[in-house]
Amino acid sequence: MKKRRWTRIAATGMAALMVAGALAGCGSKKESSAASADIDWSKTDFCGEELNILVWEMYGDESIIKPFEEKYNCKVNATAFDSSDDLLAKLKAGGGDVYDVISPSGDMAGLVVNNDMAEPIDTSHISGWTDIPDTFKLTDMEKDGNIYGVPYIWGPDYVMYNADVVKEPIKSWTELWDEKYSGRIALHNDVSNIYMIGLIDGITKDDPLAIYNMSDEQLADAQTRLTDLNSHVRKYWDAAGELEDMFKNGEVDIAVGWPSTLKDLQDDGLNMGWCIPDEGCTGWFDRLMIVKNSKHYQLATLWIDWCTSAEGEAVSSIATTFSISNPKAAEYMNEDQKAVAMVDDMNEMFDSINFWQYVEKREAYNEVWTAVKTTK
Numbered sequence: 622m623k624k625r626r627w628t629r630i631a632a633t634g635m636a637a638l639m640v641a642g643a644l645a646g647c648g649s650k651k652e653s654s655a656a657s658a659d660i661d662w663s664k665t666d667f668c669g670e671e672l673n674i675l676v677w678e679m680y681g682d683e684s685i686i687k688p689f690e691e692k693y694n695c696k697v698n699a700t701a702f703d704s705s706d707d708l709l710a711k712l713k714a715g716g717g718d719v720y721d722v723i724s725p726s727g728d729m730a731g732l733v734v735n736n737d738m739a740e741p742i743d744t745s746h747i748s749g750w751t752d753i754p755d756t757f758k759l760t761d762m763e764k765d766g767n768i769y770g771v772p773y774i775w776g777p778d779y780v781m782y783n784a785d786v787v788k789e790p791i792k793s794w795t796e797l798w799d800e801k802y803s804g805r806i807a808l809h810n811d812v813s814n815i816y817m818i819g820l821i822d823g824i825t826k827d828d829p830l831a832i833y834n835m836s837d838e839q840l841a842d843a844q845t846r847l848t849d850l851n852s853h854v855r856k857y858w859d860a861a862g863e864l865e866d867m868f869k870n871g872e873v874d875i876a877v878g879w880p881s882t883l884k885d886l887q888d889d890g891l892n893m894g895w896c897i898p899d900e901g902c903t904g905w906f907d908r909l910m911i912v913k914n915s916k917h918y919q920l921a922t923l924w925i926d927w928c929t930s931a932e933g934e935a936v937s938s939i940a941t942t943f944s945i946s947n948p949k950a951a952e953y954m955n956e957d958q959k960a961v962a963m964v965d966d967m968n969e970m971f972d973s974i975n976f977w978q979y980v981e982k983r984e985a986y987n988e989v990w991t992a993v994k995t996t997k
Contacts, residue, residue, distance in 0.1 A: 717914030
């Protein structure tokens with residue numbers, strides 16, 4: 622696995638005083654979205670100011686962070702979350718006192734907006750905003766005429782497998798229940814496994830959002846069937862590094878995972894394949910958002926500007942292998958990098974994914990998932 626740079630937020634009293642002194646010397650002042658017009662947007666020297674981001678693990682890669690730190694003379698502290706519920710828990714615990722920017726997927730972004738947990742973004746300071754297709758500017762980021770999130774990068778939750786063991790692609794999700802795979806499967810420790818049952822049952826044919834609004838009866842059935850699958854699951858993974866290690870150690874042959882994991886394993890010499898079963902797959906489209914009452918609104922805006930610019934998004938895609946939302950990012954990528962991120966097939970891939978959506982009954986989904994994994 623590539624080395625990831627993670628700086629957990631742990632300020633001592635002395636460190637806090639040093640930072641406060643440094644910022645005072647730079648003439649710092651409290652910022653807010655309401656005062657955006659009063660901010661000096663030409664500023665490039667932030668005198669060591671610290672930006673705290675709460676993001677999926679790959680988004681704290683050194684290649685993404687370092688150019689920004691050098692351009693603005695600042696420091697970016699990245700804290701990882703490993704599921705949407707983990708993000709929500711950390712956000713509720715810290716809020717704007719601890720974090721400045723978050724990267725929620727579609728199942729959590731709308732909840733953040735509707736619960737007043739984010740600041741409006743002044744898109745006039747997001748250089749890539751006009752380059753992002755309207756198709757990608759999802760409406761769950763809009764409220765009362767304000768924009769609360771900028772599309773970042775995205776991808777599928779597909780099946781990956783050791784092609785030396787699994788000779789043919791998985792054609793149906795139901796094959797995971799085949800006895801020959803018993804103990805050889807890894808699944809993400811996430812409620813998204815419930816969506817798989819909905820895909821198998823075809824409930825999305827008339828309503829693509831049906832898997833995010835399953836009835837109590839459907840959830841009970843999903844719990845039973847996922848519990849039956851438990852004996853085939855070696856482990857429910859939390860971090861991508863765990864999944865990589867299981868494949869490398871020969872512990873699993875099949876998993877549901879992300880393109881970044883597949884690419885890292887291929888780079889390490891494993892003969893890996895991937896497929897989307899006939900029933901389709903779900904996926905994630907991550908947004909970048911500013912946390913409500915962030916103490917570093919300007920720097921947070923500039924971070925989003927960098928990450929969603931053509932160059933910044935290219936750097937992000939190369940670091941993660943994920944697909945881009947700013948088409949101009951392709952200008953900063955070579956042919957191999959574009960192939961990995963499926964740039965040339967971007968629209969076709971985008972249309973084939975059922976992207977995670979807000980789950981109103983999330984507590985019920987979580988109860989089902991907790992019951993499934995604790996009976997393993």
